[in-house]
Amino acid sequence: MAEPVLEVSGLSKSFGGISVLSDVGFSVARGERRGIIGPNGAGKTTLFNVLSGYLPADAGTVRLCGSDVTTLPAHRRARMGLGRTFQIVALCDELTVEENVLLGLVASNRGEWRLLGSLRGRRGLVERSRELLSEAGLIDLREHKVKAIAYGHRRVLEIVMALTSRARVLLLDEPAAGLSGEESLRMIPLLERLDRDLTIVLIEHDMDVMFNTVDRLLVLDHGTILLEGTPEEVRSSDLVRERYLGTQHAAGAGS
Numbered sequence: 001m002a003e004p005v006l007e008v009s010g011l012s013k014s015f016g017g018i019s020v021l022s023d024v025g026f027s028v029a030r031g032e033r034r035g036i037i038g039p040n041g042a043g044k045t046t047l048f049n050v051l052s053g054y055l056p057a058d059a060g061t062v063r064l065c066g067s068d069v070t071t072l073p074a075h076r077r078a079r080m081g082l083g084r085t086f087q088i089v090a091l092c093d094e095l096t097v098e099e100n101v102l103l104g105l106v107a108s109n110r111g112e113w114r115l116l117g118s119l120r121g122r123r124g125l126v127e128r129s130r131e132l133l134s135e136a137g138l139i140d141l142r143e144h145k146v147k148a149i150a151y152g153h154r155r156v157l158e159i160v161m162a163l164t165s166r167a168r169v170l171l172l173d174e175p176a177a178g179l180s181g182e183e184s185l186r187m188i189p190l191l192e193r194l195d196r197d198l199t200i201v202l203i204e205h206d207m208d209v210m211f212n213t214v215d216r217l218l219v220l221d222h223g224t225i226l227l228e229g230t231p232e233e234v235r236s237s238d239l240v241r242e243r244y245l246g247t248q249h250a251a252g253a254g255s
């Protein structure tokens, strides 16, 4: 197995005495695509919040590329290569697609402000933004205002925004949420096209996207790990079917 870039051990978190994560431990290898599934309220988003430093852990450790980041604030983890998207898209509607990416490049890379001062520096930023937009299939939309593009493209742009920080580990919180069936399917090749060195941890209720994208899955249930394994192992687990997969169509796939 390639070296782990994200190592989580004994992670616990409670809200007002109610345990939401309990003794969660797993490790993700460089370049791995890891999915996290589980019923509504299982603790998936809370896990992302603790991993990215938006919430402090009550117990346990988080290591990023070998360094203990458990007590570091979110912006320090971001600078060390941890990128994150949220369930809700956060973009500047009045700016163009490319302006959003340029803003992301400038805002998330310390020292890039300096680059704006020189023509060469500015060209470098534009080159990097075009590279990212091409990789994501958004290059033809670069001059469109964000408010004018389709919701599916906004979700893709959000992933590009997370990549502006030169993330080495990307936490994607439901990238296909709110997309039509056809739009979600377009998310699959996009995730496949992303740099193979990039490590991706994905929360997603859309099982087509999930099973076609990830190498391994972690199934969370009531804040604990129910099962960790390949998509095949998870799909054929009676326990997972009973607790999650078997009921999700009847109960709705969640938020």
Ligand SMILES: Nc1ncnc2c1ncn2[C@@H]1O[C@H](COP(=O)(O)OP(=O)(O)OP(=O)(O)O)[C@@H](O)[C@H]1O
Residues within 6 Å of the ligand: 015, 020, 038, 039, 040, 041, 042, 043, 044, 045, 046, 047, 254, 255
């Ligand atoms: N800031 C908070 N304060 C109090 N309770 C919270 C807070 N954040 C989350 N919770 C509770 O923690 C539990 C886990 O929530 P979380 O959002 O992590 O679950 P989830 O698995 O992401 O669910 P979903 O699939 O619906 O997004 C829920 O019962 C939720 O109400």
